[in-house]
Amino acid sequence: MTERKRVIQTGWNLENSYARLPKSFFNIIKPNPVSSPKLIILNYSLATSLGLNGQALQSNDGIAVLAGNQVPKGTLPLAQAYAGHQFGHFTMLGDGRAMLIGEQVMPSGERVDIQLKGSGKTPYSRGGDGRAALGPMLREYIISEAMHALGIGTTRSLAVVTTGEFVVRENQQLGAIMTRVAASHLRVGTFQYVSKWGTAMDLRALADYTLQRHFPAVDAGGNQYLFLLREVIKRQATLIAKWQLIGFIHGVMNTDNMAISGETIDYGPCAFMDTYDPETVFSSIDIHGRYAYGNQPHIAEWNLARFAETLLPLLHVNQDQAVKLAQEAISDFTKLYHYNWLTGMRAKLGIFNEEVQDEELIEGLLSLMQKYHSDYTNTFLSLTFDTRWDVALFGSTEFAHWYELWQERLGRQKEQKASSHQLMRSSNPALIPRNHQVEAALEAAVKQGDYSVMERLLDVLKDPYAHSTEQIDYATLPAISNRPYRTFCGT
Template structure:
């Protein structure tokens, strides 16, 4: 396309140089009449794009898959995955990777069109997406970025001018997703199951070069790779837990090698604190409940380690020992990250042996009195008397005295402690009822103002501005119980 260079496209195609079994080259399926719904100006600028050019007719045509930018080599990736514990052969059933954009700062980032039509991996699906779920991913992924949680990003959402048939007729849409890469645990499972050891080595070398170039080539590079992926995932899931985020579908094909959160299907944020909280309509057994997420993370990483066995050592018994030793460190790593984060949420700089008991006592009281997770820490941060039952309970008042005594014993001032709490406790999260309110306005009435206002306040979650107060309010009874859907 002639204007793609002026638009800022600077694509590379490193993934296409991997074994052909890992992908299928194909173009997106054109749509009837694409229309831009939302464009992430900050993301566009950081990628080197001209915002005005992306908004043009030609720019929107590219974001819809109707035209290809110069340098694009569209492909759908193949991968496998344990879905709710069951192993399946999978792949991009409704997405194509245009290529990897080289940003002005030299960073290489995948740009994928999600909802771009059927692929050989669609398994009978239409390869399309509805507007609501694509806007939902846009909102949540950008909120996660602002919260400081590694995540894929959203560049734009366009409508297709075509209907998407699900339980009812819905407006179709395409999301432009940006990621450090779309390499998944399931990508390695796919090659381990159906590829050769040489192909597995090629994939691992590619992942290391792309995400862990600092790894030493002295020693067992693939063991170091495994250890680093474990560390990143332990840190990521701890961050999820610290803000009450529930992914909803932690299949191995939804766990990235880069350590980014990916695939915002049935995700949601917890209101009332309860480790058993589940929102996803398909998670009927609670496999991916809030309290299970750390365990599932370890289970998924064990599957990753299994896929790397041929690279860890030629002797299978020794390879198993190396893998088991690496995985055994996950629980402690996760726990250390979580405990460090919880100390920060309570304004604690130093370490005392009873800190974990102090934290667990608070969480137990929050569960007992059905306290809101985010607002409890918000109230402690800004020292307001919350109107919930928790703050009136004698048990909590006693706990608070113990906590304040604990803070007084550290060298840092109370002001420093509160500053640490403010940096660690978001004043607002994407409340589920607020997200639904924004989606309803955008989808049903083509009114994006509600979504734009929501995105604005979510962009500074630690600011504690008066404009955010209304977004900290809890959902009414009519919004409960809340349930999410995959959006496929």
Template sequence: MTDKHAETVTGWNFDNSYARLPETFFTRLNPTPVASPQMAILNEGLAESLGLNNQVLGSEEGVEVLAGNRVPEGALPLAQAYAGHQFGYFNMLGDGRAILLGEQITPRGERVDIQLKGPGRTPYSRRGDGRAGLGPMLREYIISEAMHGLRIPTTRSLAVVTTGQAVIREEEQPGAVLTRVAASHLRVGTFQYAARWGSLDDLRALADYTLQRHFPEIGAEENRYLALLQGVIQRQAALIAKWQLVGFIHGVMNTDNMTLSGETIDYGPCAFMDAYDPATVFSSIDSSGRYAYGNQPNIAAWNLARLAESLLPLLHPDEEQAIKQAEGAIAGYFELYNRNWLAGMRAKLGIFGEEQEDQTLIEELLGMMQKYGADYTNTFRALTFDKLEDENLFGTPEFARWQELWQARLGRQQEAPASSRQLMRSSNPAVIPRNHRVEEALEAAVSREDYSVMNRLLNVLSSPYAHSPEQGDYAALPPESLRPYQTYCGT
């Protein structure tokens, strides 16, 4: 059911370029209606940037769209087909509980996907019900918006609506639908699907579409598909470095969770590290530590190699030459990643320019932080404001020696100390979405329908580099009783 006037007033402005790809890449279907949808939370700032009217979007008619009960004018709902390596094992996947409504063209002329998560079964649901629980959807809302505040490329959350229907997971919980906004939902797994089950023409069509949508600057390159691979590698090297710099652990870096756009996607068993330790894992199902914090750069390279394999038929008609080109592109990933990471770490320490010993200085600090169990975020925050109160680390002779080397390094640069402090302030967040604070917000919202805790948290996380007084409480570490922390694949 559609109401053209209502959708025009809302501001929906859909196009459906993905639906013009070969039909092997999707199945057209409408969301399954729910019993009694109610707005849980609406991202008004994001809505305005999309050209949407918040008042209408929050009305009964708007909620009907966000719940999947009404298809907005111009949308062509579909579930996308893709494959992926999940913990190293290859599977046919697809949108098992997500439906793409279409692509919103914003007032600035940008094209973004509008996707519903939890709108019912699709042909790719396997044995799932296609639904989602309120807690996991609110969790994605919080973490994705926190990532946006941290200036890390990410999908965004437009809204969460409750469905009036329960879902059964480990226990019964309220059902919900999240509206996700993304540059696109093209994944490494989309190309793996095309390479395994599509024709060469299908693969080429997908590559051409990706180039047009995300890399329009790549025109008449001699090898535009190699340029596509290199472009994705550059974006992912920058993205993973940003993750590492704030202590973010994705938790499920399967190839279907790596985007071609370079955005972070799928906030399932993700979390932010407290005490610095490269072996940190939060996901309950990652018993081997495949996706541990310290492994993320390597896993990204592994995923990108799977993309390169999928593109081989397009790189060169001679397989040996194609492999050589792909290997050359992948080999450049670590240099790109390390360059991004080093630049970010220098900024966190107020360092301008480059010296050969910088990496050693950085690694020595991280080694001490690991040895003494120092909190990752708060250590850099303490260095920024010269409030060295953690005696476990800052009271040691090791740190005193390191601090002398650091101050000597700062003294060799032309920039004034005030410039270094400002660089550190803008590079070291005052707050991250601490796991216990996220759980506190979810408990209040899901159990008591109290969204005030979540709203206060979102407000603090929206400007993590403000270093405002009200952020102090949110920088506190969790009590010992809440450690160690585990997350689950709920989204």
């Protein structure tokens, strides 16, 4: 069978529009073959939506592509250059362990990036080995697919393969490569790189490409670059509000980890909050709490201000006017975020309409949850089904008073109680990927080669709003520990 026939059978329909941008934006790279790749998990439903043949992807030729041993004919693999503020400090970066093999044009006509993460050294590796360990790649697979099921914008995971080789981190670990699917890998850091080291023409080329890629309906008669800034701000306001509503903590909100598309990207030291506390930090490297749960909206605004700075030469020929336009746009973020968050919180409490006192009611509940160390997800779940599992919180006179106010609030809207209950069911998940359950799945997979624990977890996470009996066990809280949960970036 010829190579061309194999490509058609698999369904790859790849293009490389990014490679038409200025050459300084990327480096063409060659595959870094691995010794004996083995498919660990394949996302069949995602493969189908991409127009790919799941069976063909499991063949030797299919796995060879997922492992980076070969690339579909006609593609031009590359590593993207970008920069970024990492914990507030600006530095040059780039795809140090990733290879963009191309953009898959789906049956719907939509274009998505296909990137191999852990595929080997690139010109941006900065002394690293360019590889990834199995545990972090499976972790990203689990969390990104959970985020997708929760209705939160995210990159997705098509597959994870082991390489048959080992990488050295804290110890020797089995190597792996994950295939990541993204609307694009354009980042705030991409614009920072071009703004710092490119020309004015380079910056305009990147902005034009971004508009064409993500905002093709823009009216070219207006200030299209101001439109770009405002649309990115809107998407991030929506995304961060959804993070907060679900209790998700990204852990490393550097500007290179903020996608222009509005998707969540890079699941390194991320986790979901158990006990409600705005100061919650999971990342082992975030020693000052810069990226704590309660700081995420502020950091998002700070990152967007850095994005706006890169666009100043395009916003207006007059520097002062450009700064004014940028500041006005950035000032909208807090308002947009607050609207999305408040709307989502109302839904979590079964509230359809708006009243001025709603925010006070919501903050009152959150304050009680923090005081009594209540679980974030399960508190809202208990309110949804009117169960009183948390004795400390629900047994307090303060909560009794709050509950009375809440019931009065529900009684002032025209919707019936059954409608409020349904709204809460669809807004409060039965489960999240609990940290201890994710760790149990990874330990079984990495240490014992047992993927059944992960497969069961993924299965119940597929529909978090089903509230099925199978999901009850996965809502169980972890045992109390004196050691705080810590996550690591995997590099």
